[in-house]
Amino acid sequence: MDESEVNRNMNILITGASKGIGENISTNLEGNIFAVGRNEDNLKKYSNYLVCDLAKKADLDNLGQYIQDNKIDVVVNNAGEYIYNPVDKMDYESMEHLLRVNLMAPMFIISQAVPYMKSQAWGRIVNIGSISGVMGEANASLYSGSKSGLIGMSKAMALELAQDNITVNVINPGWVETELGLKSIEDGEFSKEEVLDCIPQKRFVQPIEVTNMVKYLISKEAKGVTGQSINLCAGLSVGF
Numbered sequence: 001m002d003e004s005e006v007n008r009n010m011n012i013l014i015t016g017a018s019k020g021i022g023e024n025i026s027t028n029l030e031g032n033i034f035a036v037g038r039n040e041d042n043l044k045k046y047s048n049y050l051v052c053d054l055a056k057k058a059d060l061d062n063l064g065q066y067i068q069d070n071k072i073d074v075v076v077n078n079a080g081e082y083i084y085n086p087v088d089k090m091d092y093e094s095m096e097h098l099l100r101v102n103l104m105a106p107m108f109i110i111s112q113a114v115p116y117m118k119s120q121a122w123g124r125i126v127n128i129g130s131i132s133g134v135m136g137e138a139n140a141s142l143y144s145g146s147k148s149g150l151i152g153m154s155k156a157m158a159l160e161l162a163q164d165n166i167t168v169n170v171i172n173p174g175w176v177e178t179e180l181g182l183k184s185i186e187d188g189e190f191s192k193e194e195v196l197d198c199i200p201q202k203r204f205v206q207p208i209e210v211t212n213m214v215k216y217l218i219s220k221e222a223k224g225v226t227g228q229s230i231n232l233c234a235g236l237s238v239g240f
Contacts (some may be wrong), residue, residue: 010218013072013113015054015105016079018042020178021128024207025076025214034070036063037079054079054105055097064112072113073120074218077106078128080147082180086139095142102146107153110168114161123166124218127154128210131174131233139189147172151229158227167226169217174233177204200235 010031016022018037026035026046035046043049050066052059081101083094106127117123132140133147151170158168175181175195181204185192196202213232216222231237 010073011070012074012076012218013067013070013109014076014078015052015109017046017049020180021173021176021207021210022076022078025078025211028208028211029215029218031074034066034072036066055100060105060108063109067109067112068116071116073117073122074124074126075109075113076126076128076214077109077150079105080128080130082140082143084140085142087141090142098142098146099149102143103149103153106150110157114166117161117166118164121165123161123164125154125157125166125168126214126217127168127170129154129170129172129229131172131231131236134172134229134231134237154229155227162226165223167217167223169225169227170229171210171213171217172229172231172233172237173205173210174231174236175199175204176210177206198236199233200238203234205232205234 011034012029012031013034013036014022014026015036017026017035018039019042022037026033033046033048035043035049036052037043038051038053040051043051050063052063054060079101081098083098110125114123127150129150130147132144133151137144154168154170161168185195209232213230217225
């Protein structure tokens with residue numbers, strides 16, 4: 001792809017597009033949006049969409065074909081799930097499910113998109129991680145582990161794909177004001193006020209802030225940015 005085409009006619013695949021951060025990204029990026037999610041009613045507003053449960057192999061196989069058919073230039077792996085559970089209360093099924101959604105599915109999606117990106121010597125991959133994958137989170141070690149894995153995977157892939165003009169980066173949001181973010185507070189042991197008190201800027205990150213970071217990372221101005229793990233957390237990773 002010629003650099004002049006960046007941000008104009010790109011085919012952009014976004015997972016978890018039916019709500020929250022994914023919906024914000026999908027509705028604010030320029031390009032041909034290919035939205036992936038589980039809620040078909042919420043996906044119908046997009047011209048191109050695919051209903052897909054990332055935990056199911058049959059659905060992933062369909063998604064792989066969808067990616068190949070539509071010649072995806074940009075992948076935004078946004079979909080993810082959160083489990084708040086002490087380590088001694090974990091069960092194998094929960095482990096397998098969360099790792100399938102948060103780590104295995106992004107790896108598979110990238111594997112399906114990369115051949116076309118290589119053929120045109122251009123591609124952008126943005127993985128939405130979590131500050132919990134950087135700092136760790138008590139009683140959410142499974143979630144933290146899956147997001148840490150996403151960071152490590154992204155760095156390795158960035159190194160592997162650098163000569164193909166394909167960048168791979170991770171955005172690690174802190175507490176984001178979305179349905180999932182607020183629910184994770186409800187599932188935890190701290191109140192909303194207590195969580196805010198631990199954030200240096202005393203506020204939640206807004207979904208549009210994540211979208212704007214994605215916009216930058218897929219732009220021609222960011223062609224030298226790859227293998228980076230970017231904390232977008234209102235100062236949470238610095239300390240308090």
